[in-house]
Structures are given as C-alpha cells and as structure tokens.
Amino acid sequence: MKQIIRITVGLVISCLVAGAVMGGVFTVTDKAKKRNEHLAVQETMLGLLGYKDAKQVPADLKLYSIYRYIITDGSGSQYLGYLVPVAEGNETGYMLLKLDLQGKFISKKNIDISPEKAREAPERESALKAVLKPPISFRYADEAIVATLGKKRLAYLLPGEFLGFKTTIKAMLALDPSFGIVGLDILEHEEDPGLGGEIEQEYFKNQFKDKSYDRITKLKVIKEPLPDEYKKYLEKSKWQKGAFSKEQIATIRKKYQDKDIYAITGATISSKAVTDGVKGMVRKFAYRMGKLEAVIVNEKIPAVFL
Amino acid sequence: MAVTKKTNKQLVLDGLLSENPIFRLALSMCPAVGISSSVMNGILLGIAVLFVQVFSSCTISLLKDYIHPRIRIPTYTLVIATWVTVIDLVLAAYVPVAYKAMGIFVKLIVAFAIITMRLEVFACKNPVVPSFWDGVGMGTGFMFGMVTLGTVREFLGTGGLLGHDLIGTRPLLFFILPLAGFFCVGFIMAIFNYVEIVYKRMKRKRSIAQ
Numbered sequence: 001m002k003q004i005i006r007i008t009v010g011l012v013i014s015c016l017v018a019g020a021v022m023g024g025v026f027t028v029t030d031k032a033k034k035r036n037e038h039l040a041v042q043e044t045m046l047g048l049l050g051y052k053d054a055k056q057v058p059a060d061l062k063l064y065s066i067y068r069y070i071i072t073d074g075s076g077s078q079y080l081g082y083l084v085p086v087a088e089g090n091e092t093g094y095m096l097l098k099l100d101l102q103g104k105f106i107s108k109k110n111i112d113i114s115p116e117k118a119r120e121a122p123e124r125e126s127a128l129k130a131v132l133k134p135p136i137s138f139r140y141a142d143e144a145i146v147a148t149l150g151k152k153r154l155a156y157l158l159p160g161e162f163l164g165f166k167t168t169i170k171a172m173l174a175l176d177p178s179f180g181i182v183g184l185d186i187l188e189h190e191e192d193p194g195l196g197g198e199i200e201q202e203y204f205k206n207q208f209k210d211k212s213y214d215r216i217t218k219l220k221v222i223k224e225p226l227p228d229e230y231k232k233y234l235e236k237s238k239w240q241k242g243a244f245s246k247e248q249i250a251t252i253r254k255k256y257q258d259k260d261i262y263a264i265t266g267a268t269i270s271s272k273a274v275t276d277g278v279k280g281m282v283r284k285f286a287y288r289m290g291k292l293e294a295v296i297v298n299e300k301i302p303a304v305f306l
Numbered sequence: 307m308a309v310t311k312k313t314n315k316q317l318v319l320d321g322l323l324s325e326n327p328i329f330r331l332a333l334s335m336c337p338a339v340g341i342s343s344s345v346m347n348g349i350l351l352g353i354a355v356l357f358v359q360v361f362s363s364c365t366i367s368l369l370k371d372y373i374h375p376r377i378r379i380p381t382y383t384l385v386i387a388t389w390v391t392v393i394d395l396v397l398a399a400y401v402p403v404a405y406k407a408m409g410i411f412v413k414l415i416v417a418f419a420i421i422t423m424r425l426e427v428f429a430c431k432n433p434v435v436p437s438f439w440d441g442v443g444m445g446t447g448f449m450f451g452m453v454t455l456g457t458v459r460e461f462l463g464t465g466g467l468l469g470h471d472l473i474g475t476r477p478l479l480f481f482i483l484p485l486a487g488f489f490c491v492g493f494i495m496a497i498f499n500y501v502e503i504v505y506k507r508m509k510r511k512r513s514i515a516q
Contacts (some may be wrong), residue, residue, distance in 0.1 A: 003376070010374045014381050018388045025392045029399035036402040193351070193410050194343040195484065266343075266483050 041172070041187065045157050048174035048183040049147060060150045063157070064092075064305050065115070067124065068142050068288070071098065074135035079106065081138060082292055083124065085115060087302045094118055095301060096131060103291030105299055144285060146305040153177050153305060158285055162277030164189055165196045165270045173278060179213040179286040184278060196270030204264055204271070206234040208278060210257050216282050220260045221272045230256050310432050314439040321443020327420045328451030328491065329498045334420040338455060339487030341414075345468050348456035352449025354393075354411040356442070359421050361389045363429040363441035370430045382425045387416050420448060455490050 051057045069081040080099045085092050092115050098106040113127040121140065132138055145157040158173040169189040174182040186200040198204055203226060211219065233244065233252045244252075263271040296303050312320065325331060328338045334355075341347050365385050366373075373381050394412045397405040415421070424444050429437040460467055463481035480486050 007374055007376050011377050011380060014373075014377075014384050018384045021388050022391045025395050029395045032399035033395065036398065036405075040402065040406075190410055190413055192340055193414075194341045194347045197410060 041159070044172050044185045044187060045145065045147075045174075048157065048172060048185055049155055058149065061154070062148050062304075064146045064148070065118065066144045066146065066292075067118070067140070068144070069128070069138045070141050071132065071136060071138045081128075081132075083111065083118065083128075084292075084296070084301065085304045087304050092304055094127075096128070097292070097295060097299075097301065099291065099295060103288075103295070105295045108299065108301065144289070148305050155182055156285065156289070158281055159187070160277070160281045162273065162280065164191055164199075164273045164277075165267070166190050166192070169199070169274065169277065171274070171277065171281075173281055175282065175285070179216075179282060179289075181208045181211045181216065181278070181282070184208040186274075191267070191270050196264070196267040198264045198267060199270050199274050202236060202238075203231050203234045204261075204274075206236065207256075207259075207261050210253060213282065213286060215258055216279055219275055219279055221263045221268065221275050222260045223263050223268060225265075226262045230262075310428070310436050310440075312436070314436065317436060317439040318443035318446065321440065321445070321447035322450055323447075324502075325443075326447045326451055326498070327444055328448065328455070329495045331420070331423070332495070333423055334418045334448065335491065337414065337418065338451065338491055340484050341411075342452050342455035342459060342487055342490070343463065343482050343484075344460045345453055345456040347411075348452030348454075349449065350408050351411045351414070352445070352452050354408055354415055355418065355420070355448050356445025357393060358386060358389050358412075358415050358418075359424060359445040359448075360438060360441035361393075362386050362421055362425060363437040364434055365389070366425045366429040367432060367434045367437035373430070378426070378430065379422070382422050383416070385425075386418075386421055390416050420444060451494075454494060455487065458490050458494075459486060 045063065046057060049061075051061075064085045066085070067083040069083070071079040071081045073079070078101060080101065080103075082097045082099065083094050084097055086095045087093075094111040094113050094115070096109045096111050098108070100106055109131050111127050111131060113123065117123040117127075124140075128138060143159055145159075147154040147157060155177070156175040156179075158175065159170070160173065161168045161170045163169070167190045169191070170187040172185045172187055174184075176182050184205045186205060189197070189199065191197045191199060229252060232238075233249070233256075261271060261275050295301070310317070321327070323330075327333050328335070337351060341351055362382070362385050366382065369381075369385075390412060394405075394409065397408060397412065424440060428440045432440070457467065459481045462478050463486070481490070
C-alpha cells in the first residue's frame with residue numbers, strides 16, 4: 001500500500017513538474033512564435049503572388065480579409081455570416097452579411113472594427129457579440145483574402161487545412177479571379193520527412209500551378225515517375241540563369257498543364273490527401289464566392305474589392 | 307549500480323563506432339529505415355536527436371536519486387517529451403529559420419528507442435559528466451549512422467548528394483523507397499560485424515605473438 005502511494009505521488013509530481021516546465025516555456029515563447037507565424041504567412045502570401053521580397057511589392061497592392069462565420073439563432077437554424085471589408089468614406093470598415101445556407105441575402109449590419117483589429121480573433125468576436133446578442137451564437141469558419149492591385153482584382157489567397165497521412169496539413173492556396181490555381185504552399189505539416197514530407201518540395205507543390213478551375217474539379221493522382229524535364233521545370237528556385245528559354249518554358253507549361261498530379265514516390269497517400277484537399281478548397285471557395293459576389297452586387301454593398 | 311570506468315573520449319568513440327546506436331545496438335530502426343532517404347534528412351534528424359539525448363541524459367542523471375524505480379520508464383518519457391516540447395517551442399519562437407527545416411524532425415523524437423534506452427542503461431546509473439559525454443557519443447553516433455545511410459541511399463537512388471545532381475541519371479530508384487532502408491541497414495551492419503571479427507582476430511594474433 002505504501003508503495004502504491006509513493007508511486008502515485010511520484011508520478012503526479014513528475015507530471016506536474018513537466019507540465020509546469022512546458023507551460024512556462026509556452027507562455028514565454030508564445031508571443032514570439034505567433035509573430036513568426038504571422039510573418040511566415042505574410043511572406044508566403046506575397047511569395048505566392050510572385051513577389052520574392054518586400055521591396056518588389058507595389059504600393060497599391062492591398063490584401064483584404066473576408067471572414068466567414070456560422071451563425072446559429074435561438075431556434076437552432078443556421079446561417080452564414082460574412083465579415084466583408086467595405087469602404088466607409090476613405091476608411092475601411094467591416095460589414096456583416098447574413099446569408100441563409102442557400103446563399104440568399106437576409107440582412108446586413110455594420111460592425112465597429114478596424115481592419116488591423118479584425119486580424120485578431122478575440123477582437124472580432126467581441127465586435128460581433130455586440131451585434132449578435134444571445135440566444136444567437138456564432139463560430140468562426142474560415143478566412144479568405146482578396147488581393148487587389150489598384151482597381152484590379154489580382155488573386156484570392158486561401159489559408160486552409162485538410163487531413164494528411166498523419167495529422168492535418170496547413171496550406172495556402174492562391175487562385176486567380178477565375179479560380180484557377182496560381183500557386184500552392186504548405187505552411188505546416190507533420191508528415192514523415194523523406195516520404196510524405198516531400199509535399200513541401202517544389203517538384204510536388206508546383207505541379208498544381210496553372211491548373212484551370214475545370215481541370216481542378218477532375219484532378220487525380222497518377223502513379224507514374226515524374227519526367228525529368230518537368231521536374232527541372234518545377235524546381236524553380238534551382239534554376240540557373242538561362243536554363244530555360246522562354247519558348248521552352250511555354251512548351252513545357254503547355255505540355256503538362258492538363259496533366260494529373262504525379263504522386264510522390266513512397267507517399268501516395270500524402271499526395272492524394274493534398275490533391276483532394278486542394279480540390280475541396282477550390283470547389284468550396286468558388287461556390288461560396290459566387291454566392292457572396294451575387295449578394296454584394298444585388299444589395300449594392302460598397303465592398304472594397306469590387 | 308555500475309558506475310562506468312570509461313574516459314569521456316572513450317564514451318564518445320563507443321557511441322560512434324563500437325556501440326553505434328543503429329548498426330551495433332540496432333535501436334531506433336524506424337527513423338533509420340524511414341527517414342534516411344537523403345543526407346540532409348540524416349543531418350537534421352541527427353542534430354535533433356543529439357540535443358534531446360544530451361539534455362535528457364543530463365536531466366535524468368541529475369534526478370536519478372529521486373526517481374522511484376517502479377516508475378522510471380514513464381519518467382524518462384516525460385523528461386524526453388518535455389525537452390522535445392521545449393526545443394520545439396524555443397526554435398519556433400527565436401530561430402524560425404532553423405524551425406522551418408527542423409520542426410518536423412524534433413516532433414518525431416518523443417518515441418525514439420535510443421534515447422529511452424540510454425537513459426535506462428547509462429544515465430540513471432552514472433554522474434552527470436559521463437552521462438553528458440555518453441549523450442554526445444550516442445547522438446553523434448546516430449547522426450553518423452543516418453548520414454551514412456543517407457549517403458548510400460541518396461546517391462544510389464537519385465544520383466546526387468545533398469540535392470545536387472552528380473551523375474545526371476537516377477541509377478536505382480528503389481533505394482529511395484523505405485524498403486531499401488532495411489537492405490542498407492543490413493549491409494552496413496554486416497560490414498560493421500565483419501570489421502569487428504577481423505579486428506578481434508588481429509588482436510588475438512598480436513597477444514599470441516607477444
């Protein structure tokens with residue numbers, strides 16, 4: 001009996017100490033970690049739009065976030081709530097558009113929050129709580145970013161996550177205004193290094209580039225060896241000067257544009273997971289954006305990205 | 307309680323060669339087979355293991371008198387998990403560049419047999435300084451093993467090293483697959499054993515001659 005008590009107490013104490021150490025380190029590092037993650041996401045977004053460093057970014061490139069919430073009212077029926085950035089004079093404000101699940105417009109409300117504050121989830125929540133009073137409840141669903149260059153809509157940036165082989169994979173997709181893929185980047189994953197971990201390599205993720213919306217909806221994974229010229233073409237950061245002439249790039253691009261995704265050797269499941277994940281993200285986003293766009297036009301919402 | 311009589315240098319060398327974790331002790335075979343498909347993977351995982359091994363060895367060797375023998379294994383796991391989490395968080399917060407490359411490797415380590423085994427066999431019976439050197443030896447030994455495997459597999463599988471193409475063709479794609487890891491480990495293990503036999507034979511001859 002004495003033994004049992006000593007063992008129990010010993011284990012409890014070791015767990016508590018370990019927990020305290022981990023918790024302590026977490027509180028100390030959390031802020032810096034979050035900042036790094038934010039910077040990494042920013043860098044990824046600009047990279048996907050084709051700007052390799054901050055100097056190249058033109059001054060009139062603007063990134064506007066649209067946040068999607070699921071709203072449940074007192075009777076239990078669900079609605080979609082889009083937080084859309086709108087022009088308020090010279091400032092940018094936010095408006096909450098309430099849509100039913102079929103995408104029909106229900107109501108609109110101004111939300112008192114600045115774009116800088118809207119980036120923080122707790123700030124958004126408290127601003128929304130001022131408008132959506134109980135028994136109405138809401139929860140965050142996802143974010144989409146609209147990139148505009150001057151008056152022109154440049155691209156959509158979609159952060160998203162889907163299930164990989166081991167845990168969830170966090171990725172960032174860049175789509176052109178007609179929902180074709182401009183680029184894909186893997187932000188975070190825990191696939192096995194050397195196998196599924198290869199999804200973050202250029203020769204895999206760049207295969208998604210230049211696929212049109214129609215092609216993406218039918219995208220498959222094929223178990224064929226990646227052709228050498230295509231691999232060289234995909235590994236853009238390894239290009240030496242003059243490795244490809246403009247004509248060569250155009251022909252290779254055209255040749256492989258409509259191909260399916262070549263699976264990674266030894267990691268078919270991860271390849272499939274990413275392909276299906278991307279497919280799902282693009283399809284859902286195209287559908288939702290279509291509905292939202294229609295509402296914005298019909299209701300004459302002064303959205304900043306129009 | 308058998309306190310080691312080996313010198314620090316001997317401890318490190320033992321970890322590298324005669325007690326090499328992969329080829330002699332046959333521990334942590336999962337990463338050895340799964341992840342050693344390129345030299346870079348080997349180096350990164352090796353560094354991650356080296357740090358976790360050294361830190362955990364020192365911690366256990368400091369705490370060895372307070373750990374109840376019945377719960378030593380859970381305690382080891384806790385210590386390893388704590389160090390893995392701490393290293394992961396610190397890298398993510400202060401060295402984002404390193405985290406980008408090493409993050410996935412660090413997270414893998416918690417369940418590595420080699421670390422638990424060294425804590426059980428060595429650190430819980432020895433003072434801090436030898437434990438530190440044992441950790442260093444085992445860590446570098448593991449890295450050495452991973453790099454050796456990575457070199458063989460990457461060269462034969464992709465025809466290059468460290469991502470640079472050397473011979474222009476891909477001779478045997480088979481070597482990149484996890485399955486080939488078994489063959490490589492087996493062959494290198496055989497070489498190690500053969501060297502040991504030859505070495506012992508020479509030693510015996512010399513002692514007879516004397």
